[in-house]
Each structure stands twice: as structure tokens, then as C-alpha cells.
Amino acid sequence: MTGVAIVAKGLTRRFGGFTAVDAVTFDVRAGEVFGFLGANGAGKTTAIRILTGLLAPSSGAASVAGFDVYREREAIKRSIGYMSQRFSLYNDLTVRENIRLYGTIYGLSASVIRARTDNLLERLRLGESGSKRVGTLPLGWKQKLAFSVALLHQPRIVFLDEPTGGVDPVTRRQFWELIYGAAGQGTTVFVTTHYMDEAEYCDRLGIMVAGRLDALGTPHELKERFGAGSMDEVFLRLARSGAPAGAAA
Amino acid sequence: MKRSSAFLGLLQKEARHILRDRRTLAVIVLMPIIQVVLFGYAIRTDVEDIRLAIVDPEPDAATHALRTRLGASGLFRIVAVERSTDGLNALFASGAAQQAVVFERGFGDRLESARAARIQIITDAAEPNTGTAMQNYADALIRDHEGELREGTGPPPIAADVRMRFNPTRESSNLFVPGLIAFVITIISALMTAISLAREKETGTMEVLLVSPLRPVEIIAGKVAPYLLVGLATVVLVIIEARLIFGVPLRGSAVLLLAEGVLFTVTSLSLGILISARTPSQRVAMTAVLAGTMLPTVMLSGFIFPLESLPTPLRLISAVIPARWFVEIARGIMLKGVGLDHLWQESLVLVGMTGVLLMASMRSFRVRLD
Amino acid sequence: MSAPAVVAESVTRRFADVVALDDVSFDVRAGELFGFVGPDGGGKTTLFRILVTLLLADSGRASVLGLDVARDLWAIRRKVGYMPGRFSLYPDLSVEENLQFFASVFGTTVEAGMPTIAPIYDQLAPFATRRAGALSGGMKQKLALSCALVHHPEILFLDEPTTGVDAVSRREFWDLLADLRGRGLTIVVSTPYMDEAGRCDRVALIQRGRLLGVDEPAAVARSFSGAVLEVRSRERYRALLALRAFEHTDTVHLFGEWLHYTDRRAGNGIAADVVAHLRTNGIVADVTPIAPTIEDTFIQRMGAPEAA
Numbered sequence: 025m026t027g028v029a030i031v032a033k034g035l036t037r038r039f040g041g042f043t044a045v046d047a048v049t050f051d052v053r054a055g056e057v058f059g060f061l062g063a064n065g066a067g068k069t070t071a072i073r074i075l076t077g078l079l080a081p082s083s084g085a086a087s088v089a090g091f092d093v094y095r096e097r098e099a100i101k102r103s104i105g106y107m108s109q110r111f112s113l114y115n116d117l118t119v120r121e122n123i124r125l126y127g128t129i130y131g132l133s134a135s136v137i138r139a140r141t142d143n144l145l146e147r148l149r150l151g152e153s154g155s156k157r158v159g160t161l162p163l164g165w166k167q168k169l170a171f172s173v174a175l176l177h178q179p180r181i182v183f184l185d186e187p188t189g190g191v192d193p194v195t196r197r198q199f200w201e202l203i204y205g206a207a208g209q210g211t212t213v214f215v216t217t218h219y220m221d222e223a224e225y226c227d228r229l230g231i232m233v234a235g236r237l238d239a240l241g242t243p244h245e246l247k248e249r250f251g252a253g254s255m256d257e258v259f260l261r262l263a264r265s266g267a268p269a270g271a272a273a
Numbered sequence: 274m275k276r277s278s279a280f281l282g283l284l285q286k287e288a289r290h291i292l293r294d295r296r297t298l299a300v301i302v303l304m305p306i307i308q309v310v311l312f313g314y315a316i317r318t319d320v321e322d323i324r325l326a327i328v329d330p331e332p333d334a335a336t337h338a339l340r341t342r343l344g345a346s347g348l349f350r351i352v353a354v355e356r357s358t359d360g361l362n363a364l365f366a367s368g369a370a371q372q373a374v375v376f377e378r379g380f381g382d383r384l385e386s387a388r389a390a391r392i393q394i395i396t397d398a399a400e401p402n403t404g405t406a407m408q409n410y411a412d413a414l415i416r417d418h419e420g421e422l423r424e425g426t427g428p429p430p431i432a433a434d435v436r437m438r439f440n441p442t443r444e445s446s447n448l449f450v451p452g453l454i455a456f457v458i459t460i461i462s463a464l465m466t467a468i469s470l471a472r473e474k475e476t477g478t479m480e481v482l483l484v485s486p487l488r489p490v491e492i493i494a495g496k497v498a499p500y501l502l503v504g505l506a507t508v509v510l511v512i513i514e515a516r517l518i519f520g521v522p523l524r525g526s527a528v529l530l531l532a533e534g535v536l537f538t539v540t541s542l543s544l545g546i547l548i549s550a551r552t553p554s555q556r557v558a559m560t561a562v563l564a565g566t567m568l569p570t571v572m573l574s575g576f577i578f579p580l581e582s583l584p585t586p587l588r589l590i591s592a593v594i595p596a597r598w599f600v601e602i603a604r605g606i607m608l609k610g611v612g613l614d615h616l617w618q619e620s621l622v623l624v625g626m627t628g629v630l631l632m633a634s635m636r637s638f639r640v641r642l643d
Numbered sequence: 644m645s646a647p648a649v650v651a652e653s654v655t656r657r658f659a660d661v662v663a664l665d666d667v668s669f670d671v672r673a674g675e676l677f678g679f680v681g682p683d684g685g686g687k688t689t690l691f692r693i694l695v696t697l698l699l700a701d702s703g704r705a706s707v708l709g710l711d712v713a714r715d716l717w718a719i720r721r722k723v724g725y726m727p728g729r730f731s732l733y734p735d736l737s738v739e740e741n742l743q744f745f746a747s748v749f750g751t752t753v754e755a756g757m758p759t760i761a762p763i764y765d766q767l768a769p770f771a772t773r774r775a776g777a778l779s780g781g782m783k784q785k786l787a788l789s790c791a792l793v794h795h796p797e798i799l800f801l802d803e804p805t806t807g808v809d810a811v812s813r814r815e816f817w818d819l820l821a822d823l824r825g826r827g828l829t830i831v832v833s834t835p836y837m838d839e840a841g842r843c844d845r846v847a848l849i850q851r852g853r854l855l856g857v858d859e860p861a862a863v864a865r866s867f868s869g870a871v872l873e874v875r876s877r878e879r880y881r882a883l884l885a886l887r888a889f890e891h892t893d894t895v896h897l898f899g900e901w902l903h904y905t906d907r908r909a910g911n912g913i914a915a916d917v918v919a920h921l922r923t924n925g926i927v928a929d930v931t932p933i934a935p936t937i938e939d940t941f942i943q944r945m946g947a948p949e950a951a
Contacts, residue, residue, distance in 0.1 A: 062809070063779075063781070063809040063810075063811050063812060064779040064780035064781055064808060064809045064812060065779035065780075066809075109807075162684060162948075162949040163682070163683050163684055164682075164948060164949070165949075186807070189806065189807060189835075190682060190683035190806060190835045191682055191683070191835075192681070192682030192685075192850065192945065192948055192949075193682070193837060193938055193941055193942050193945075194896075194942055194945065194947075194948045195682075195948045197896050197897050198948070200897055201880075201883075201897075204880045208880075218807065218808065218809055218810060218813075218836075219836070220810050220838070221838070221898065221899040224899040224900040225897055243900060244900070254899070255899075256810060256838070259810050259811065260810070260811055260814065263809070263810075263811040264811065278747050278750055279747055279748050279749070279750050281747065282743070282744050282746075282747025282748055283744075283747075283748075285744070285747075286733065286736065286740070286744045289735070289736055289740065290733070290735060290736075293735045293736075294735065476729065476730065476731065476733075476734070477727045477728070477729035477730065477731035478731050478732065478733060480692075480697060480725070480727040480731060481725060481726075481727060481731050481745070481790075481791075482748065483697060484695045484696065484697060484720055484723065484725045485720060485745075485748045485749060486717065486720050486721045486748075486749065486750070487748055640716065641696065641697055641698060641699065642692060642697045642698055643698055643699070
């Protein structure tokens with residue numbers, strides 16, 4: 025079971041007559057950094073909601089951390105971490121309060137929370153900022169903190185939804201080094217991004233076009249297959265080939 | 274020509290917001306209609322088994338006849354029969370009696386010689402609505418009795434003197450409707466305007482409106498006009514409903530009432546704008562409006578608690594609350610049937626307050642973000 | 644040479660104890676596509692709000708189309724088109740209703756604005772009756788652009804129009820801007836995406852309220868001081884850590900598929916030296932000099948990221 029973190033076979037989700045996710049098949053290996061790309065409205069968000077146990081699929085099969093997305097959604101939620109650009113931490117709570125809250129939600133004991141908090145702050149070199157409100161931190165720090173907090177309960181898989189939007193180029197790279205660090209420890213990372221250079225940072229990529237997973241492979245393989253010089257070009261060719269995406273999923 | 278198209282555009286857009294948000298629209302229209310029913314029935318608490326004390330200094334056949342009638346009505350339970358009024362205070366204070374009927378000395382003799390026999394009805398009006406009901410019951414019963422006695426001729430043989438204890442100036446159970454009108458206007462005008470302006474700030478559309486050639490006064494007018502209509506329509510519904518279900522009268526001029534309603538709506542709208550100018554989000558705007566306008570309207574306008582029963586400091590504060598003046602005006606028009614000749618002072622106060630608030634709200638609406 | 648469309652002289656603005664804009668000076672030529680490139684919190688939004696008359700500067704002066712932003716508020720507001728950073732449409736109104744509304748605000752009609760917005764609106768037309776809130780990110784941005792253009796503005800201010808929008812929609816959006824610029828409109832735009840800088844005539848790099856440089860994109864890239872080496876290795880992350888520990892390393896960054904490396908030393912033979920260092924760590928790598936990108940320059944000039 026340690027070899028594969030996520031398995032999806034023919035995964036499908038329909039909303040009325042609209043098929044948001046259409047027979048998607050892929051797997052993500054344990055400890056892999058898996059990039060999940062696609063135009064707005066291509067079905068990424070729906071797929072992530074299914075994989076994080078928020079939404080049941082219409083048909084097909086999938087398991088996350090060994091748990092079934094139909095029957096074991098609560099077990100899935102306990103085994104994963106989640107962070108998005110829109111919502112991650114409470115701005116009006118301090119750094120330590122946010123960490124404690126998150127630890128409590130996942131049922132960690134007070135002593136474990138304390139130990140991991142100290143360790144986390146030290147690793148991020150945020151030691152003196154523990155009592156600052158999160159809202160006063162620069163965006164890049166917030167995102168790095170949110171990522172570390174999503175790992176607090178040591179999940180086997182962490183889902184990152186556009187984690188680096190608007191972050192400066194140096195902090196963005198520091199963020200990716202945190203991702204590599206987590207992957208090195210065996211955590212599987214499932215990440216979406218609109219920065220095409222970040223697509224290159226992933227071990228493997230899946231690209232969604234109009235609800236289907238049209239490409240799957242390492243950045244190198246994909247560029248060769250499409251005869252493209254950059255991921256940007258790969259992405260452009262794939263997306264242009266699909267139907268114009270007018271509606272949000 | 275150019276400017277009027279901008280204003281029409283604003284109106285049309287605002288109307289679409291209101292009509293598309295069906296749930297909110299339903300709440301603002303249905304809530305007052307349901308409240309009329311709730312308040313109406315809350316006030317008409319069915320009074321049964323009234324604890325009645327009788328004071329009969331010289332019992333005779335005539336007093337016994339009336340006492341029996343009171344006891345047999347099913348409405349009253351006679352808890353005490355006394356010779357003098359000395360014990361009444363204690364009975365009322367302990368709650369043993371809610372009402373007392375006091376016969377005068379020589380009640381029967383006076384009736385027989387066709388002189389007016391006097392009777393006094395004392396009612397505990399600590400709960401004004403219940404008090405009014407009890408008094409009406411007792412009064413009606415005595416009138417019935419009297420009608421049978423005199424058989425349609427001569428001067429009234431029984432003169433009933435009615436007294437309210439604790440809350441002697443209690444007027445009428447119809448008082449709640451004017452208060453409810455003030456409440457409805459406050460909610461729709463102040464709350465909805467504040468929320469809708471704050472929403473534009475939250476979504477960023479206010480930035481675009483500000484960077485357009487629209488003047489602040491146009492933005493505000495376009496924003497408030499539709500709510501003024503919704504507010505007045507609801508007020509009309511409330512008046513009609515109160516009349517149909519509870520027979521609450523509109524004795525004075527409907528036109529005057531609507532005009533005063535428009536005035537009070539503008540007051541509330543100004544308050545809403547003033548509040549939203551200082552609040553960054555819908556959530557804060559809502560809390561501020563609830564605390565700043567709705568609570569005073571409910572507590573200090575005479576809507577629920579009679580002004581006379583308020584402690585002096587609160588009564589003084591109520592003088593600066595626009596709703597208090599509007600409630601007084603609306604009661605005058607609806608219940609007493611008086612016109613501007615009686616209400617010009619209250620109306621002038623309201624006009625003054627509206628002027629000040631309108632100026633303040635225009636000033637608070639900045640042409641820039643800070 | 645016609646008069647500049649925008650002039651800013653030493654514009655400074657504080658919020659409480661935070662300096663949002665620090666002595667910012669630049670000018671935008673008429674008919675130019677001018678970009679501000681930098682991360683969130685850099686001061687782009689504050690600067691745009693000052694230029695469109697929504698905020699006042701604490702000190703310094705700025706003019707738009709020759710009009711003073713503090714004094715000639717109403718004259719400017721008739722002539723600019725503005726798209727704020729946030730989604731700034733009415734989500735409960737349909738595409739055409741939003742457009743109608745913004746046309747009416749400026750005392751005009753959608754029909755009168757059609758010549759200007761047609762190239763954009765054609766893409767939106769299939770969704771004319773859809774509520775704006777149900778559009779995809781790329782379509783929302785196109786609708787917002789149409790709304791900002793419907794009254795024939797003389798200059799367009801677009802604050803981060805492509806943030807959160809996918810790469811393809813972003814590219815289409817920039818194609819639209821290039822088309823508008825070709826028709827003579829002056830456009831001032833901001834973006835956090837460095838790769839979009841190349842689509843501008845000139846760019847200003849902005850970080851923490853300060854301009855790090857204003858020039859044509861190619862010139863900005865060329866202005867990098869020193870040489871950039873591209874390190875190509877299958878084991879990118881191990882190579883990164885190995886170079887961090889290398890005594891001669893000045894900077895080393897992830898950069899797309901590979902790493903970008905700068906050395907403390909100058910001269911020849913450095914590439915070979917880096918290859919050798921990596922080999923002693925058991926890493927196979929190709930190292931070649933490359934032309935720096937705008938992002939290299941930005942990283943070099945921005946210095947250390949903001950402390951927490």
C-alpha cells in the first residue's frame with residue numbers, strides 16, 4: 025500500500041447534464057510531487073473535491089491513502105492535509121493560536137501540539153513571530169506557514185490549491201523547497217498552479233482539458249510528446265485543442 | 274439627458290439586485306406581515322379566570338344580583354369579598370387579586386329610587402395588554418346587567434368609574450401597529466441600504482462606481498430609491514393587514530401618514546448610509562445597524578414599552594431617536610385621527626433630524642476611498 | 644513626441660506605519676503598453692488607486708492625461724477606464740446587464756461602445772444571458788475589460804487583470820491588450836507574473852513600494868549584473884542542495900526545469916568548476932551560460948524577501 029497514494033479509475037462526476045470530470049484515470053505514487061494543471065473550468069476543482077472527500081463521484085472508482093472515496097470519506101479527511109490560496113489560516117488569530125487550533129481539530133494532544141509548534145516555528149525561522157497575528161505577516165510567510173500547518177498532523181498526502189499566487193519570486197522558490205523537503209520525508213504532494221515554471225518543478229503532471237485528463241507524464245516526457253520547448257507551450261496546445269471553457273465548474 | 278440615463282441605469286440595476294435575491298425580498302416583505310400577526314395575538318392574550326375581589330360595604334339584593342352575575346360569567350373567579358377597600362392594596366400587591374369591583378354604600382337603595390348608583394372597577398394594568406382586556410370584560414358585563422335593569426328608559430342607573438392601577442394612562446391595544454411601521458421602515462431602509470452599500474465595497478464594484486463620473490449624490494439616490502418603494506409598499510401592506518385581522522383603525526388622513534412615512538424612511542436611509550460609510554463589510558454593517566437603529570426603535574420609541582413607564586434617563590435619550598417621534602405621529606394619525614394641526618411639532622422635529630442626518634450622510638460618502 | 648500620458652514624481656503614500664509607496668517616479672508615454680511587475684503587497688494597487696483618483700498621495704505629484712490626480716478628479720474620471728484587482732462585476736447580473744449598467748453609468752450605450760469592445764465581446768456573446776458569477780475566471784476578466792472599455796476611455800488602468808487566471812486565458816487576455824494598444828489606446832497594467840513582462844512596451848519592476856527599474860523588457864533582462872549559468876541535472880533538488888553548500892556560490896534558484904546559478908567569482912572556467920563540484924557529490928550535470936531573464940534581474944534587485 026505504501027507504493028501508491030492516489031488511484032483513480034474512470035472517475036466521473038456529473039452536475040445535471042454537465043460532466044465536470046469525465047472518466048479520469050491516473051495514479052500518484054507515494055512521496056511524489058504531482059502537478060495538476062488545467063484551464064479555469066476544466067474540472068480541476070471538482071476532481072480535488074472528490075479526492076479530498078468533499079464530493080462523491082457519480083461513477084468510477086478512486087482511493088486516497090488507501091481509503092475509498094465513496095465509503096471512507098471521513099478516513100480520507102483524517103489522512104490528508106489541505107491548503108488553498110483563498111483560505112488557509114485565520115488572520116485575526118496569532119501564529120501559535122492558528123497552529124493550536126489546527127492541531128486540536130485533528131485531535132492531537134496538547135503536548136504533541138506544543139512540541140510540533142516549536143519545531144515548526146524553528147524550521148521556518150518564525151520563532152519570534154509566534155505571538156503575531158497571522159494577518160500582519162507578509163503573504164509569502166503566510167503561505168509557508170499555512171503549508172507547514174497543513175502538515176502538522178503528519179498526513180500521508182497534502183493537497184495544495186494554487187499555493188503561491190501573488191508571492192514574490194524568491195519566496196515562491198523557498199515554498200517549493202518546503203515542498204521538496206516534505207516529499208523527501210515521504211509525504212505525497214498534489215499541487216495546482218498557474219505558474220508554468222512551477223509545472224516544471226513537479227515530478228509528474230496531469231493536465232485536465234474539458235473534464236478529461238488529456239496528458240499525464242513527467243514534464244520532460246510531455247514536452248517531447250508535444251514537441252514543445254516549454255510547459256507553457258504544452259499547456260497552450262492542449263487547452264486550445266479542447267472546447268472553449270466558458271463556464272466555471 | 275446624459276445624467277438621467279445614468280440614474281435610470283442605477284435604478285434598474287438596483288431593482289434587479291432586489292428582485293433576484295428572492296430570499297431577502299421574501300424576508301423583508303413577509304417578516305412585517307408575520308409580525309403583525311404575532312404582535313397582534315401576543316397583545317390579545319386571552320384572559321380567563323380573572324381573580325376578582327369584591328368590595329361590598331352594604332350587601333343587598335341588587336349587589337348580590339350583580340355579584341352572582343360576575344361569578345357565573347365564567348370569566349371571573351371571586352377570590353375575596355370585603356366590607357371596605359382597606360384590604361385591596363394587599364390583595365393587589367400579593368397578586369391574589371387582578372381586578373376589584375367596588376360598590377358604593379346604599380347601592381340598592383339608589384337603584385330603586387332611580388338615582389345613579391356608582392360602581393368602581395380597579396384593574397391591575399402592570400401588564401397593559403392584559404389589563405385592558407380585563408377592564409373591557411368587566412365593563413361589558415356591567416353594561417349588560419345595567420341594560421337589563423333599566424329596560425331602555427331613564428338615565429344610566431349604574432355609573433362605572435374605571436381605574437387602572439400601575440399603568441393608569443394605558444390607551445389602547447392598537448398602539449403596536451404604528452410602532453411596527455417604524456420598525457419595518459427602519460429594517461428595510463437602514464439595514465438593507467447599509468448592507469447593499471457595504472456589499473459593493475466588499476466586491477470591489479464601489480471602486481468602479483467611484484472612478485466613474487457619477488457624483489456621490491447620484492450613487493446614493495440610485496441606491497435608496499428602490500428601497501424607499503419597497504419600504505412604503507410594505508407599510509401599506511401592514512396597515513391593511515392590521516385593519517383586516519385586528520380592526521386597527523386608520524382614523525386620520527392616509528396621505529398624511531404616507532408622507533410622514535416617506536420622511537421617516539429618508540431618516541432611516543440616511544442612518545443606513547452614515548453607518549455603511551464607516552463599515553468595511555456587510556457583517557459589520559449589519560451589526561452596527563442592529564445596535565444603532567433597530568434596538569432603539571424597539572426599546573425606546575414607545576413601540577413595546579410605553580414611554581411613560583421608562584426611567585427618566587432613558588426617556589430623555591428617547592427624545593433623540595427619530596422612531597419615537599414617528600411613532601407618536603403615526604399614533605396620532607391612525608388612532609386619534611388628528612392632522613398636522615396637532616402634529617406639526619413632532620413633524621418639525623422629524624424634519625430637523627432628517628435634515629441633519631441627510632447632510633451628515635452626504636458628507637460621510639467620500640469621493641475617494643480614504 | 645506627444646505629451647506623456649502619465650507622469651509621477653516622488654509619489655509617496657503611507658498606511659499607518661507601513662510605507663506602501665516610497666518616492667515613486669516614472670512616466671508612461673501616450674499609446675504605450677506599460678506594465679508594473681511585482682508580487683502582492685508591492686504597492687501596485689495603491690499606485691493604481693492614486694492614479695485613478697481613488698486615493699491621495701501623502702507627498703509627490705502625479706498627472707494623468709495632463710490632469711492633476713488630486714485636483715482634476717472629475718475630468719480624469721470621465722476619461723479613464725479602470726479594472727480593480729478584485730472581481731468587480733455584479734455576480735447576480737448577466738453579462739449583458741453588467742455591460743448595459745456600466746455603459747449607462749458613463750451616459751452611453753452598449754451599441755455606442757461596440758466598435759471598441761467588439762473584439763472582446765465577440766468571445767463573450769455566447770454567454771450574454773449567463774450571470775457574471777457563473778463565468779470562468781478568464782471570461783470574467785474579459786467581461787470586466789469590456790465594462791472598463793465601453794465608454795471609449797483615453798487610457799486604461801488594469802490592476803492585476805490576470806491573477807488567478809489560467810495560462811491560456813492569460814495569453815488570450817494579453818493578445819487583446821496588444822490589439823487595443825495597436826489601436827492607439829494607452830494601457831497601464833500590473834501583474835505578479837514575471838513571464839508577462841515581455842508583452843509590455845516598457846516595464847517597471849516594483850517591490851515593497853519601490854521601483855527596482857523602468858525600461859524595455861529586454862533591457863531590464865540585460866541589465867543583470869554578472870553571468871547566469873544554467874545547471875541541468877536530473878537530480879535537480881540534490882544539485883540545488885549541493886550548490887548551496889558550494890563555497891563559490893552567490894545564488895542558486897530553481898528555474899523552470901533547471902537551476903539558475905551565479906558565482907562569486909568572475910572569469911572563465913567557472914562552468915567546468917561547478918560541474919566538477921557536483922560530480923564530487925555524485926551528481927551528473929550540464930552547466931552552460933545563458934542570457935538572464937527579467938525574473939533573474941528581479942530576484943537580483945529585490946534583495947532579501949521581507950522578514951516575518
